[in-house]
Amino acid sequence: MSSPDQHVSSLAKQARELFVVHVGRALPELVKACDTRLTAVLDQAGPAREMQIRRDAWTGFQKNQTTWLNQTRKSLQRTLLPRFSNSGNPTSVSGQLELVAEGAIDDQILASRLAMQVLDKSSTELNELRLRIQHLEGRQELPRGDVLLPDVTSRILVDQWLDAHMTREAWALVQDALSPILANRLHEAYKAANEFLVASGVMKEIDLQALVKRMPGSRTDGPVIRRDASATSNARPAPGGQPRSPASGAASMPASMPGGVSARSGP
Template sequence: CQTRLLALMDEPGSSRERQDRRDAYQAFLAAHTTWVDNCRRALQRSLLPPQRVKAADTTARQGGRLELLAEGVMDNQILASRLALRVLDLASTELNELRLRIQSLERLQEMPRGDVLLPDVTTRVLVDQWLEVALSREAWQMVQDTVAPLLARHMHEAYKATNQFLIASGVMKQIDLNALVRRA
C-alpha cells in the first residue's frame, strides 16, 4: 500500500488530486501499523466460537423488520465485495474444495456466513479496520488494485495448504461430484 500511494504522488493530476494523494500517503504512514494490528486481532477474534444469542434477542431481530444501516455501511460492503470477487477469481477452486472438506468434517450443510475462510468475511475485516483507523474510502480505492492480487495469492496458498493438510489427515481425499449434484 505504501509503495502504491508513494507512486501515485508522482502521477500527474489536478492540484486537488495531488493533495488527496499526499494526504492519503501521510495518513497511511501514520496508521498502517495500527491497521495491520487491528486486522490481525479482528481475524483472530473471528476464529473464536460464536457467542450464544438469547432467544428473546433472536425473536426481536426476526419478523421481517427493516432496519436502517449506518451511513457508509453499504459502501464498505461494496468495497469488501469487490475485493472478495478478486480473491475468488484466483482461489475459487481451492476454496470450493476446502468448503466441501470443512462441511464434511464438521457435518454441516453450509459453512456459516461469518466463517473467516470465506473471502467476503476476510475482506470485510480489512476494509472495516482500514476505516476504523481513519483511513478514507478514497485511499482504499487508491490501493485496492495493489491489495487484491496479493491477498488473492495468499488466500489461494492458504486454501491449498489447508486442503493438502486435510487430505493428508484423511478428510475427503477425493471429492464426489455426484454428491454435489444430488445435494443441489
C-alpha cells in the same frame, strides 16, 4: 481420550487456524504494497483536489499503517472464537443479528470487489475446502461470517482500514496493488488447509454426485463423479463466493451478499 465428534470438530478448527496463520503472514506484504503505491502516486500531476487526496492518503497511511496491520491481525484471530448458533447463523455477542450501519453497503461493495480477485485465483481450492469443512461440520453451507469466505477476509481488511482513520478514497488508491497479492496469499492459505485435511483423511476424494443429490431440484441419475484431491477442478464459485457444482451446471449454495451481516468483529 477425545470422542470422534471432538476429533472432527478439532480438524475443522485446525484448518481455520492454519488459514488465519497464512493470512496473517501476508499482512506485512500488504502494508508494503500500500506504501509503495501511495508513494508512487504522491507526486503525480492532476487536478488540485486529486493531488490533495493523494497527499492526505499518503500522510494518513504513514501515521496509521501499524494500527491497520495490528488490528487486522487481531480481527482475524477473533473470527476463530465461537460466534455461531447451532443453525449456523452468525450472531453477535448478544445473540442478535448485527444491524447494518450507515455506510456498510458501500464498505461491503469495496470488500466484494477485492474478494472477486481472490475468487478468480482460488476458486478450485476454496470450493474443495468448503466441501471438506461442510462435511466435517455437517453443514449445507458455511456460515456467512466464516473467515474462510473471501468476502469476510476482504471485509476485515476494509473495516480495519476505516477504523484506523484512513479514508475510502485512500483505499481506492491501493486496492489494485493489494488485489493480486491477497489473491495469491489466500490461494496458498486455502491450499495449505486442504492439504492438512487430506493428510488427516478428510475427503481425499470429493463425490460431486453426492453433493448434487443434496441440492433441491437436482437430478440424481447418472454416474457417480469423484474428485481426487490432486485433480484440477473446473468448478467456479458464483458471485458472492459460493461454489457452483460443475456436475449440476446451475445449482449453487446461498451466498453472503452485499448489505448482509458485517464481518466487522466486536470490540
